[in-house]
Amino acid sequence: MKKFKLLLVASLLAIVSMAFLTSNINAREAERVALNEVQGIPANASVSSEWAKYYPRQYDSWKRTKEGDEMEDLLKKKPQLPVIWAGYRFSIDYNSPRGHYYAVQDNVNSLRTGAPVDDLTGPFPTACWTCKSPDVVRLMEEDGELEYFTGKWARYGSEAVNSVGCLDCHNPKTAELAMGREYLNRGLEVAGLPRFEDATHQEKRSLVCAQCHSEYYFKKTEYTDKAGKDQTAMVVTLPWHEGLTAEGMERYYDSIDFSDWTHKISKTPMLKAQHPGYEIAKTGIHYQKGVSCADCHMPYTQEGSVKYSDHKIGNPLDNMDRSCMTCHRESEDKLREIVHTKFERKEFLMEISMDNLAKAHLETGRAMELGATDEELKEIRTLLRHGQWRWDYAIASHGSFFHAPEETLRLLADASEKAQQARISLVRLLAKYGDAQYMAPDFDTKEKAQTLAGVNLQKEIEAKMKFKETLEKEWHKQAKAKGLLDEANRKDVDLESSYFKKK
């Protein structure tokens, strides 16, 4: 009988606990539902601070992308780069990326974007704002996509003023995940994949990132504008027509005879991989196991009883407790070590492939000096084009060594193989022209490499400084006048050119 009583008490205790738990769950659910309901419609949706009153936690965490303020001069760190990119503006300036908070200003500050003097000067088209600002979503909506993609970059200097923010990924009316850049849907369509609207919620948690963290090119598109005038738009286009692989995109680019630039030293029609982060991640084990970008880069966070997505998008290793450890059961230290080994393997093969590519360009240049013909160099240049494409594709998205380590290593190895094949043919060709023992000059510092690439750095810096004193100030004034800009969110980004701040 005593046993029975004990059992009864235990059972009752269990029931009370469960009831308590249920009530707690219900309370949380009510809160969750309330949070997920539309809180309000931001008046000026491209200005992220307008969303703050409805989504204060998301906004505050977004603002913390400001903490990702390290900037490293990658041309200094990897002096093969200016040689590899000779004739392309990446050979002038290329830094490690800062947080989303800085995207607009880093675009303005980069020596790559040059020093326009008015709305009509280049060097780049408007498309170069596309991934920097939610104002682009607004402009495409206001002006139409083709109109947005027409003209020079400087045209929107006073319009694209808010850095990557809320409107880039959210519908301002419903706050749902949304995608204001229609070229992504066109890319998905040519690849035979579901459009954004038809994708699952989990897929959308990667696709909003894929708007920008993808490979693209500027497709020359003729059209007639509203005024009946013939225009040419340079439309951001995802080259996914033959699949989302390095080889598929290469086939596509080859088929349309596309090149981003002609290499200054080797006269090779080159491809520049942009940042195919989405595509390469799709070949990796995390994506294949259903992990989205947001799962690790925007982990769910608990504050009191509220759970929300952390909008401080950055390195998941900075908050492993909320990113990795929700699935993994190893210690953080052990996982960190595993990631570090992946990084080192990539670095090792990346160095090898860059060395070989740089040397192959220089050896091609030497062969040309000695009289080698385009016909003799045809196969070599194809190897260089394809090899460098693979190298760039493998590493341009930075995180690929982790997202898809095997695919990254495979591509880097193939890049190097192609460069080496070119080099073997080049020694044979140089032998024919009497210089088999030619050794490419040193490119072990940024200075040497930029000299080989014909970069006049001082001139670029001076022009940029002048631009910052004049046109950029004008843009700023205009943006303020138009009420487009939340000045608080440009703090600490533009005091001086980031060029002089970086390590």
Added chain:
Amino acid sequence: MKKFKLLLVASLLAIVSMAFLTSNINAREAERVALNEVQGIPANASVSSEWAKYYPRQYDSWKRTKEGDEMEDLLKKKPQLPVIWAGYRFSIDYNSPRGHYYAVQDNVNSLRTGAPVDDLTGPFPTACWTCKSPDVVRLMEEDGELEYFTGKWARYGSEAVNSVGCLDCHNPKTAELAMGREYLNRGLEVAGLPRFEDATHQEKRSLVCAQCHSEYYFKKTEYTDKAGKDQTAMVVTLPWHEGLTAEGMERYYDSIDFSDWTHKISKTPMLKAQHPGYEIAKTGIHYQKGVSCADCHMPYTQEGSVKYSDHKIGNPLDNMDRSCMTCHRESEDKLREIVHTKFERKEFLMEISMDNLAKAHLETGRAMELGATDEELKEIRTLLRHGQWRWDYAIASHGSFFHAPEETLRLLADASEKAQQARISLVRLLAKYGDAQYMAPDFDTKEKAQTLAGVNLQKEIEAKMKFKETLEKEWHKQAKAKGLLDEANRKDVDLESSYFKKK
């Protein structure tokens, strides 16, 4: 009140179920304990069928390694191999491995082991039996390790007659995991790792495999035998003195000026990686997460109420329900596809590195013909030695593409890089000797490749057939007379030379 009664009934039901479950667990535990107790001591422990009466399930599953009877002519499949291995007996014959059941006979049948005519003829030392038979554990115990490692392979033809079996991994008195090859402990010691006896049970589940699935070389060891005579043993030695990595072992081999053979075409002092399966697996994610070899290759199996380790060691993809699916939650098809992609990446880089290595050997041969000196070829030969070592290390253990895909790809890429570096130098050298445009001859069939490698295949086959008609028959007779051999377990293995059976 009705509610209360219902609760009471539910609680009582739960208690009854739990009691039932407990009793079931207890019954199983009793059975498990009984099974784990020593069942008996096999009289003739090197004969696996002697263990069968005590461990019938383990024995039956071991016997099923007979089903792994596919044999593919890898020299035919990858005709770069005879060129790469020119001057080494691997260039004569190299097949994909069959199940443990066939290990002894495949060793006897291989053209590699040649055609001895008596106990004193080679080409190989006794060490070549070491991983083929539990008789080796017996011989080392009976004769002592140094004595066992003395003399020619043919010496033990009538002794090493049972194929890889129980005694290789189990103590015949306690049936516990055991390791009868002391060189493994010496390897662990020089690497600073715990000896077998001090390892955890989970580690032992890999270490028993590591006895054979590791890199080794034959260390020339002088000693005085029991009769007071000076002898030279060729002792299996694990080169783990500078760590269990490809680079560490290479440093060790270089430091003792060791080479397995001198390449017939390029006269390079070469290293042959054996099968560093254990070492390379240690760099992979499964091992790092604590998975042992046995977890996947000998998965736990349920028969009625008995659970035991499946001793049909083979491809885990053949029984994914018991290997992969105990941890993974994807579908078998999806996992299979992931594994297949890993395989394809490896194949791709493996082909590239083999092509470059083979060409580099041939180009070196050409440079020598034209008068290139050893001094001129020194650096090139070092690149060839190190490059080929990496290639071989990366793939010799077959499963590396899965066990450690990233390390495998890294090593293959580095192998190719080194071969290509050699080739670039070789074109420059050939240019100096007036033949910059030299192209290595074709090696796209086994026949062409063996001709380049100077293999007289017909002679090897004839000698082997004669050996099979004479000495091998004698070995068989003697082994039967000594009572060492369970003939039932040699069935279907030696009707004819496997050389003629393979695809």
